[in-house]
Amino acid sequence: MGSAKLGHPQADEAVIPVPPQLSAAVGRRRATSRQELEETAFALFAARGFEATTVDEIAAAAGIGRRTFFRYFPSKNDIPWGAFELELDRMRARLRACPPEVAVMDAIREALVDFNRVEPTMVALHRRRMELILRVPALFAHSTLRFTAWREVIAEFVAARTGQRAGQLAPQAIAHAVLGVSVAAYEHWLDDPVADLGELLDTAMRQLADAFGAPPGRRPGRRP
Amino acid sequence: MGSAKLGHPQADEAVIPVPPQLSAAVGRRRATSRQELEETAFALFAARGFEATTVDEIAAAAGIGRRTFFRYFPSKNDIPWGAFELELDRMRARLRACPPEVAVMDAIREALVDFNRVEPTMVALHRRRMELILRVPALFAHSTLRFTAWREVIAEFVAARTGQRAGQLAPQAIAHAVLGVSVAAYEHWLDDPVADLGELLDTAMRQLADAFGAPPGRRPGRRP
DNA sequence: GCCTTTGTGGCACCCAGTGCCAGGATCGAC
DNA sequence: GTCGATCCTGGCACTGGGTGCCACAAAGGC
Known part of the structure; x- marks a missing residue:
């Protein structure tokens, strides 16, 4: 997509990390969703501010592991x-x-x-x-x-x-x-x-x- | 400086961290300079690439401590x-x-x-x-x-x-x-x-x- | 019940950045 | 020369984001 000049390839790839469980109904079910995580995170951001909220806190509040968070968002900045x-x-x-x-x-x-x-x-x-x-x-x-x-x-x-x-x-x-x-x-x-x-x-x-x-x-x- | 709208205050403050030894000739002398550090870092960037070069390596190559590096540049990105x-x-x-x-x-x-x-x-x-x-x-x-x-x-x-x-x-x-x-x-x-x-x-x-x-x-x- | 697929999350690790603080080096004053 | 003020250094420990690895859990198909 786009001209080769201004495009930073990493940007595009980082956006959708691993779209979990795209359509196949086989395998373990997702524990949460991007949107749910986003809501949880937004609540924390509103309470403590963005910088003061750690990924651990978001994951804990959402009831998932920190490692799993990074399967839904490539970075905290992407939330x-x-x-x-x-x-x-x-x-x-x-x-x-x-x-x-x-x-x-x-x-x-x-x-x-x-x-x-x-x-x-x-x-x-x-x-x-x-x-x-x-x-x-x-x-x-x-x-x-x-x-x-x-x-x-x-x-x-x-x-x-x-x-x-x-x-x-x-x-x-x-x-x-x-x-x-x-x-x-x-x-x-x-x-x-x-x-x-x-x-x-x-x-x-x-x-x-x-x-x-x-x-x-x-x-x-x-x-x- | 500028309109309050688009200005991110952190940006301005972060730019010049601690202008070491501005003019006073008293006290211990600086071990290096921004420019010297920049040159050292640029050489490493050219050899290994920016991301693959760690601050430790830059500091080591410049013969200073890692901690000291951050007194010359607020972040690696500022080099x-x-x-x-x-x-x-x-x-x-x-x-x-x-x-x-x-x-x-x-x-x-x-x-x-x-x-x-x-x-x-x-x-x-x-x-x-x-x-x-x-x-x-x-x-x-x-x-x-x-x-x-x-x-x-x-x-x-x-x-x-x-x-x-x-x-x-x-x-x-x-x-x-x-x-x-x-x-x-x-x-x-x-x-x-x-x-x-x-x-x-x-x-x-x-x-x-x-x-x-x-x-x-x-x-x-x-x-x- | 087994196999495959897919998601989970713990663990260990890397790296950037920071607060703290004990020094080292250099001055002027005495 | 010694003292004290001043400034710079750098080690240490810590936080926090991000990643590779891998064992395991849950689901469906057969």
Whole structure:
């Protein structure tokens, strides 16, 4: 997947460690699930903070061995990411589904808003998830690898639309910029308990489109 | 420094651990220096690879204790970064020195090219340094924190020029985009043993300016 | 009941990073 | 020269993430 340039192969492999008991009903049954473990861990993170929670504690709280934890998550840092690879596929599909008449930045904006739509019941969880990823330094650092994969999805779409390769500068620049405003919108969302994520992303992307449409020196990113 | 939003305070503090023997000539003398340690470590990295080199080995090769190593570098990951904080100051100063007549993106491009100028004798070292930072996954992840600080320099400049705050979307987007093309240009540079970094950055930034000046759907990032 | 498959988890180990603290080296003061 | 202040060194012990190995437990098929 993606250009060989920015891709860190380890990142992709580390994501889904050993998808235990994929479909075969033979053999010993799993003692728990990724999701269950995630919930247990999130509860501990909320109580003690991410750094102060050890893997031993998570495993103990989930009633499994420490060794087994690492069969569900390749690292403690991966806990908040859920099924991110699948999300990437969703985003890719959503972009592909955009009719060619829609301009590139519009298509990205629509896909982005769609992609980040969360059920009302899941909003609290998503907030905690993103709070961890974006505010815990170790997790933010770890996120680089995921973000690279995410940007590659954008870059590939832009490349396909503009007849370039994903590794070229314009696709890369746009992908980086889109990631940037997304992160900025998320930060804003985390700061404001009643903000609507979709709206923030929509506004943010419109401002980015403006920035791409006119030099920011003359029009400071405002929507006309 | 910078907006409270994207800044991870730990990043800044961790950078210069205990600047040993800053100027006072009293007390026991240092056994080595950051730079000497860096050279020793780079030699080992070249021979065995980054991940396969342990801190113990670096310390042993440098003739110091492992404990002492951590007084020169807060972590193994920080070795390739040299005196990055000072570099940031240099970049800031370089941007400030740009006359207001020069357009924002032009100013950033010029500063960027200047900032990344390396003496011919230092090119090989800089290559090894950036190869580590950009290609070793653990280091690339670690770099997030430094990149955030770096982007903030750009964002603040754009903000000052356009009458916004650095945390707003346009400055953040531009900063992300500039980082993106910089990384892309560096990747290109690392791939091509005879490429000129300054030229690559210049071209890349011109293409970015084009992308900002016209929707990439109609003009695919080419220079007119 | 056996065999195969699959998940579990204990054990031992590696490595990064830290707090503590007993030194060693160098100064200026006396 | 000796003393004390100052600063650097590095050993020791410890925490915590992550891994290889392997014995074992639980399930299904036959």
